[in-house]
Structures are given as structure tokens and as C-alpha cells.
Amino acid sequence: MGGACSSRSQVHESELKLLLLGGANVGKSTIFKQMRLLYKEGFEEKDRDWARGCIHENIMETLIDLDAATDDFGVEVLEENEELVDEIKPELLSYKVRDMTKPAPRLEIWDSLERLWNDPGIQAAFQEIQHPTHQEAARKDRNIAISTGYFLKQLDRIKREDFVPTDDDILHLRRSTSDSERIDFKMEVMTLVGMPAVLKIDCVDVGGQAHERTEWPRHAEGVSAVLYVLSLSEFCSFGQNGANVLQSQLDLLEMVRETECFGQTTIIVLLNKVDILEAKLKGLNLSDTFPDYTGNNDRDDVVNFFKVKVAGILSRKKEDQNGQPLPDAGSASANGDHQDMEGGSKEVEAQMGNIIATCATDTELMRNIIERIGQSILQKTLAESKFF
Ligand SMILES: Nc1nc2c(ncn2[C@@H]2O[C@H](COP(=O)(O)OP(=O)(O)OP(=O)(O)O)[C@@H](O)[C@H]2O)c(=O)[nH]1
Numbered sequence: 001m002g003g004a005c006s007s008r009s010q011v012h013e014s015e016l017k018l019l020l021l022g023g024a025n026v027g028k029s030t031i032f033k034q035m036r037l038l039y040k041e042g043f044e045e046k047d048r049d050w051a052r053g054c055i056h057e058n059i060m061e062t063l064i065d066l067d068a069a070t071d072d073f074g075v076e077v078l079e080e081n082e083e084l085v086d087e088i089k090p091e092l093l094s095y096k097v098r099d100m101t102k103p104a105p106r107l108e109i110w111d112s113l114e115r116l117w118n119d120p121g122i123q124a125a126f127q128e129i130q131h132p133t134h135q136e137a138a139r140k141d142r143n144i145a146i147s148t149g150y151f152l153k154q155l156d157r158i159k160r161e162d163f164v165p166t167d168d169d170i171l172h173l174r175r176s177t178s179d180s181e182r183i184d185f186k187m188e189v190m191t192l193v194g195m196p197a198v199l200k201i202d203c204v205d206v207g208g209q210a211h212e213r214t215e216w217p218r219h220a221e222g223v224s225a226v227l228y229v230l231s232l233s234e235f236c237s238f239g240q241n242g243a244n245v246l247q248s249q250l251d252l253l254e255m256v257r258e259t260e261c262f263g264q265t266t267i268i269v270l271l272n273k274v275d276i277l278e279a280k281l282k283g284l285n286l287s288d289t290f291p292d293y294t295g296n297n298d299r300d301d302v303v304n305f306f307k308v309k310v311a312g313i314l315s316r317k318k319e320d321q322n323g324q325p326l327p328d329a330g331s332a333s334a335n336g337d338h339q340d341m342e343g344g345s346k347e348v349e350a351q352m353g354n355i356i357a358t359c360a361t362d363t364e365l366m367r368n369i370i371e372r373i374g375q376s377i378l379q380k381t382l383a384e385s386k387f388f
């Protein structure tokens with residue numbers, strides 16, 4: 001990382017290298033896309049063409065999955081609609097091998113897609129899947145994306161020949177990252193002493209699926225901060241190995257913290273998908289999957305509970321190095337109030353500022369958060385270099 005002070009304008013310039021890490025589907029690429037939207041030219045025509053094909057594919061896949069899920073929920077599609085899914089399947093197959101220029105699905109397919117979507121059996125299966133108590137079981141088996149409803153509810157707009165995906169459409173699109181992507185941009189911030197500063201940010205997004213993680217250390221060199229993304233909405237999901245998905249993401253954070261190449265790097269943790277968390281808490285109790293939580297089933301308390309848990313993980317290594325006993329920060333905060341942390345570990349308190357609740361699909365919120373992150377890393381860097 002470099003830093004310079006321009007004598008002409010007296011504006012401090014710093015370069016920060018950020019690395020987005022976290023499990024699969026937590027929202028890393030969504031944050032990366034927000035950076036493009038907020039600080040670069042946004043999405044180009046080729047991005048929208050690509051997204052159009054992905055949205056079409058997503059709709060076909062989801063309707064096929066919903067059709068299959070009707071059995072799980074003991075509902076049936078109308079007799080006259082039973083053959084529709086067999087018309088959609090070959091169309092989807094041909095779509096899977098498409099290139100960028102692949103035209104939209106045939107008109108007849110849109111008719112089949114609409115009829116199937118409006119079928120009472122499919123609607124019933126969709127309602128079941130939206131219901132928090134069923135959602136996880138259904139999604140686990142059928143791999144139905146959480147963003148499903150967003151596109152299906154807008155079939156009228158999407159089926160139009162002149163459909164061009166909006167920024168929001170692209171933010172809601174689920175596409176697993178396999179090749180890392182890099183973005184660089186400039187951002188103006190104020191230092192805590194009121195001095196203007198320009199941050200040159202270089203950010204890398206990597207894939208979060210297990211087989212992609214072997215690539216992570218390759219991007220570690222020169223990183224100013226890791227942005228580790230967790231998806232709070234997964235508090236009630238279980239992976240194929242039977243482990244709770246959110247707990248696995250917390251364990252992965254611990255592994256990152258202990259990996260030599262990230263050991264000295266600042267880690268900022270984004271507790272993402274708080275909007276979905278809030279919706280799920282209306283039907284599910286956190287204490288059912290995190291028995292050490294004894295607080296209210298309220299969004300803010302739950303977020304705070306995880307903030308303290310994460311702060312415990314982030315502070316653990318330093319305490320290890322000093323040979324101090326480790327406080328169990330997670331259970332100490334089981335009432336959701338970090339003020340009540342037993343022992344009131346200073347290390348844990350110090351880490352709380354590095355943990356931020358986010359909703360990555362909310363552009364204005366993310367503008368605020370990205371600037372806050374930039375400012376806080378800059379401040380840390382300046383303090384370390386005793387520049388101010
Ligand atoms: N409602 C909601 N959806 C979100 C949020 N963040 C991300 N998503 C959606 O979650 C899905 C997955 O997001 P991605 O950004 O692709 O996840 P990722 O971490 O890059 O996943 P990998 O590339 O597989 O590692 C997308 O459909 C996003 O639109 C959020 O805060 N709220």
C-alpha cells in the first residue's frame with residue numbers, strides 16, 4: 001500500500017487493496033457490483049445482454065424446480081398444465097449452451113412459462129417455499145434461489161422483446177463466481193481530523209464455493225483489508241454435510257484469521273442479508289439453531305449477538321499470541337446486548353467497529369458503508385504511519 005500527500009492540493013492520497021472473501025452465495029459479488037455502480041460507469045450493454053440470458057435461464061430453471069417441488073408439498077399442477085414442463089426442459093438445455101448473442105426464448109415458451117407460473121399448484125408450491133419454516137428444506141433439496149420471486153413476479157416485463165435488465169435486476173441475479181474479478185476506483189473521504197483524502201481502491205472478488213477457496217491465498221499479497229462477508233439469512237439453513245450454514249461461515253472466518261497470509265491483515269466483517277434475516281425471524285426462532293442465544297427474536301438483538309460472536313473470533317488470535325485465556329464471546333452475549341459481555345474483553349470491544357450489518361442489494365446503504373470502510377482503513381493506516 002502506498003501513501004502520498006500532494007503539495008499542490010494538500011489532498012492526501014492513499015492506495016488500498018481490498019479482498020472480498022466469504023462462503024458461497026453470501027453477497028460478495030453483489031457488493032462488487034455496487035462498487036461498479038457507485039464508482040465506475042456502471043453496467044455496460046454487454047453486461048445487460050449477459051444478464052438477460054441469465055435471467056431467462058433462472059426463470060426456466062426455477063419453474064422446473066417448482067414443478068418438481070409440488071410433490072414435496074402435496075400439491076398438483078392442473079391436468080391441462082402437466083405437459084408444460086416437458087416443453088420448457090429442452091428450451092433450457094439449448095439455453096445452457098448459448099453464447100452472448102443467444103436470442104430470447106421462443107414466444108411459445110413464454111406462453112408455457114406464464115401458464116405454469118399461474119397454475120394454482122405452482123403458486124401453492126411457491127407460497128410454501130416463501131414460508132420460512134419450509135423454505136430451507138425446499139431450497140436445500142431443490143436449490144431454488146432466494147431471488148426466485150423477484151424475477152418470477154415480473155414475468156410481464158421480462159418476457160418483452162425489448163427487455164433490458166435494470167441495475168436492480170443485475171444486483172438480484174445469482175451467478176456463482178468462478179474467475180476472480182478486479183476493480184479499481186477513486187473515492188473521496190474526510191479523515192477524522194477533517195482533512196480531505198482521495199482513496200485509490202483496488203478490490204478483488206473471488207469465488208466462495210469450497211473448490212474456489214484454494215485460490216484465496218493467491219490474492220493475499222499487499223492486501224490492506226479483507227472484507228469478509230457472512231450471510232445472516234442462513235442462520236436456519238443446513239448444508240449437505242448437515243452443518244449449519246452460518247456456523248460454517250463463522251468457522252471459515254476463523255480459518256481465514258488463522259491462515260498465515262491473512263494473519264496480519266485487518267479483517268472487516270459484513271453481516272449481510274439483514275433484510276432476509278428480518279423476514280425469516282418472523283417465522284423462525286434463532287435459538288432453535290443457535291441455542292446459546294437467549295434474547296428476543298428481534299433483528300437488532302440478533303445482529304448484535306452475531307457482532308459479538310464475530311468480534312470474539314477476530315480478537316481470538318491476538319489473545320492466543322499473548323497466551324491469554326479466550327473468552328467465549330458468543331455465549332457471553334446470548335441476550336443480544338454486547339454491553340453485557342462477561343469480562344467485557346477490550347479486544348472484543350475493539351473489534352466491534354470492524355463489524356457492519358449490511359443489505360448488499362441496497363445501493364444507497366452500500367455507498368455509505370463502502371465510504372465508512374474506506375475512511376476507517378485510511379484512518380488506521382494513517383495512525384500506523386503516524387501521518388496525522
Ligand atoms: N435480499 C438480499 N439479497 C442479497 C443480498 N446480498 C446478496 N443478495 C443476493 O444473493 C445472491 C448471491 O449473491 P452473490 O453476490 O452472487 O454471492 P457471492 O458471495 O458472490 O457467491 P459466490 O460467487 O458463489 O461465492 C444474489 O441473488 C444476490 O442478489 C442482500 O443483502 N439481500
Ligand SMILES: [Mg+2]
Nearest residue numbers: 028029176177
Ligand atoms: Mg460471487
